[in-house]
Amino acid sequence: MSEQSKEAIPRPAGAGRPLTGSRTAQVTDHGGGVHSIKVPIPDNPLGHTLVHVLDTDRGPVLIDTGWDDPEAWDTLGAGLAAVGTEMAEIHGVVITHHHPDHHGLSGQVREASGAWIAMHAADTAIVRRTRESEPGRWLTYLAAKLTAVGAPEEHLAPLRAAVADGGRVRTLPGSRAALPDREIVPGELLGLAGRRLRAIWTPGHTPGHVCLHLEEEHPGNLPGRGRLFSGDHLLPGISPHIGLYEDPDDATATDPLGDYLDSLERIGRLGAAEVLPAHQYAFTDAAGRVRELLGHHEERLTGLLGLLAEPLTPWELAERMEWNRPWEQIPHGSRNIAVSEAEAHLRRLVKLGRAEAVPGSEPVTYLAV
Structure with a gap:
């Protein structure tokens, strides 16, 4: 569940030039x-995934592919045509992370x-486990x-x-996702002819999320070090x-929020000059x-400590946390995601020594210390 940020940041001037024409309205140069091509996500408030097309000396490479859906497939194909190529010419696909709005169409x-x-x-x-x-x-x-x-x-x-x-x-979500045939190694340049694209491991949203740093001079001469595909x-x-x-x-007590903040x-x-994200x-x-x-998450952790003045289960904490809609309006499946986010915040607080599990509580409750 993506939480709407409190900050309202306007779209900056010079953030790409939309191509003209009815078939190219979803493409930006x-x-x-x-x-980038706006590939729709069905029934999702995010609206679309920005699939980036990177020219190389061996043909175009996609960064992410979009959701596995007929409309998304058609939009991706039309977008490739708008930039002067076609699906058959795609040389490679680089996936920032395994989620279906990024990896869904990779197999096709x-x-x-x-x-x-x-x-x-x-x-x-x-992907393999799923x-x-x-x-x-x-x-x-x-x-x-x-x-x-503590779910009711x-x-x-x-x-x-x-x-x-x-x-x-019938099937689990992601059970048809394509198995990759190349590994992205953090810190290394990807083997893209004529381009310098370096992988940066950025776990948190997923354990294997990567950002991709295009180590080339910005075409608009913006100050900074190249461009970042940030997923x-x-x-x-x-x-x-x-x-x-x-x-x-795996029963390992991971710390995804700590991973994300690091x-x-x-x-x-x-020091990237410009960020090219997968949404917005x-x-x-x-x-x-x-x-x-960083400030938002520190503020949120502080707020949760206030809630934990009394012992709460992770479910009770999730009910009291601030989401982009009231808890009563959050669907069943999304509540599972919200509770997972509450647990990740609790893991962080426990690791920092700011909260602890109440001994003997079942279901487990946590209390600020």
Whole structure:
């Protein structure tokens, strides 16, 4: 669940030039052999994913591909035609992270073009696990997890019914996602002929999220060090969802929010002239946006400490946290995501020594210290 940021940041001037014409309204020329295509996300308030097209000496490379949906596929194809290429010419696909609005169409692109697909190993492991998972096992894990964090019976009942029915669901989300055939190695340049694109590991939103630094002079001569394809890590007006890294086979107490905050600071020090995110619009002053997000999360953690003046389960904490709509209006599945975000914040507070689990509480409650 992406939380709407408190800051209102206007679209900056000079953030790319939309191409003209009915078929090209969703395409923006960012100069220097970089375009973006607005690929729609069905039934989602984000509206679209910005799929970036990067020219190379061996053919165009896509950064992300968009949701697996017929309208999204058609829009992507029309956008490629608008920039003077076609699906069959795609040389490679670089995925910032495994989420379906970024990786969904990768398999179809590869089938149509023979392109390779590259992803960080941590997210490739999630794709592989999801493809191999039995739906019933995941439902059993989710029901047990939500019970442990204090979810009420009316929320658990549909999951328990599905488990009792043998987990008979058609498929898990992401079960058809393409397995990448190349690994993105943090700190290394990707092998793109004629371009300098360096991978920066930015875990938090997912364990294998990467930003991609185009280490070339900005075509508009903006001050700074090249351009940054930021995926969901750094967005101009939204704070991305930071939840637990869910893995039924791994009981490690990870710290996704800590990972995200550390990654933000690395990106803030990079000094990129312009950021090309996967949602909303291109923007400048990455360091300023990083400061806003760091301040936002510190303010949020402080607010949660106030709520934890009394013992609360993660579910009760999620009910009291501020979201982009009232808790009563959040759908069943999105409440699971919200609770995961509450747990990630609790993990951070515990690691910082600012909160602790109440011994013997079941379901577990937490209290500020």
